[in-house]
Amino acid sequence: MSTKVTMTVNGKQVSAEVEPRTLLVQYLRDHIGLTGTHVGCDTSQCGCCNVHLNGEAIKSCTILAVQAEGADVTTIEGLAAADGELHPMQKAFWEHHGLQCGFCTPGMVMVGCDIARRKPDADEKAIRHELEGNICRCTGYEHIVEAIHDGIRAMNRR
């Protein structure tokens, strides 16, 4: 039994007919065509699916699309400016080589932005703690933490 689900994604209103059991990550990837948000696990642990819902980082694999009816969603695709200029957090990941395969990266960047919102004075130790919900199999986290630290400082300066 499908139902029409409408929400704002990256500033644009979108709609799709989906079953209630459709996860938000599936809605974004399969119905809206935004495949930057990734599915990395079955257990809500990996964090690759992080998006911002009404300004807060949440795991889009653990929420139904219908629960986000009328909400304001930002995905990784929504961070860069209209003219393509990278968001400070994205820039920081580029400058610090905060990725290898890139699979966890959208989730890391979205959570990095959420850390900046909640803890603009986070140090390296705090950032590592805040990344407990994000798993990376490639990097060993060093450059991810440096990137987020730098990205937070750049966001503070904006």
Added chain:
Amino acid sequence: MYAFNYHRPSSLDDAAKKAAEADDGKLLAGGMSLLPSMKLRLSAPSDLVDLAAVDGLKGISVSGKTVTIGAMTRHVEVQTSAEVQKAIPALAALAGGIGDPSVRNRGTIGGSLAHSDPSACYPSAVLGLGATVETNKRKIAGDDFFVGLFETALEPDEIIKAVHFPVPDAAGYEKFPQPASGFAMVGAFVSCTGKDVRVAITGAKDHVFRVPEMEKALAANFSADAIASIALPADDMMSDIHCSAEYRAHLVTVIAKRAVAKAAG
């Protein structure tokens, strides 16, 4: 997950009605436990009744010696509440240790208590503080709330509205977290109010329980040393890939001591 009918009522009465009318319905709060379970096909409710649009279930208030937390209040809100940090800092710290930041942006206290995972943190706080769970039908004492494995005293169409925590003189929570999930392999919530001591253990058995022996020892001497020699039998403790029953029994004493040290210091 299997298909279901989705409802989004805007009143508590409507939510209770929808839950009662369903073949095999479940209430949906934050979804941080229910949805993963449904994704793994461990549960397959016929209907989900989403509480997100029901008014009056959110918020934190302190009145006299009671902290009241609405059922749909998220973990991040309890974690960052100046009022909870002041009145019962151990409770704010407990909320801040659940899952991870993204999970804490969605998970709720009502959902945690109704789900009653044997390794969840909040049940130990309710039992460890002697809190009262207020539902749409009655008030249930913390001591009577947790009944069995994922089983509470709640009736099928009963909905948690709020939890009332009495403010203790001192309290401490410590857990030995499973490294990936953060769940308490063993967790201990210890509080004292006057000569009243409560020691509530989560993660060890199929639901939270108190340790009267430890409570008696601590009432006489509120220090970690007072319970160092108290060892619980492993017989009815959980055994899984993370931890044997014997290790859980060992952890109970270690973790309880650390919780006491936190409360005392």
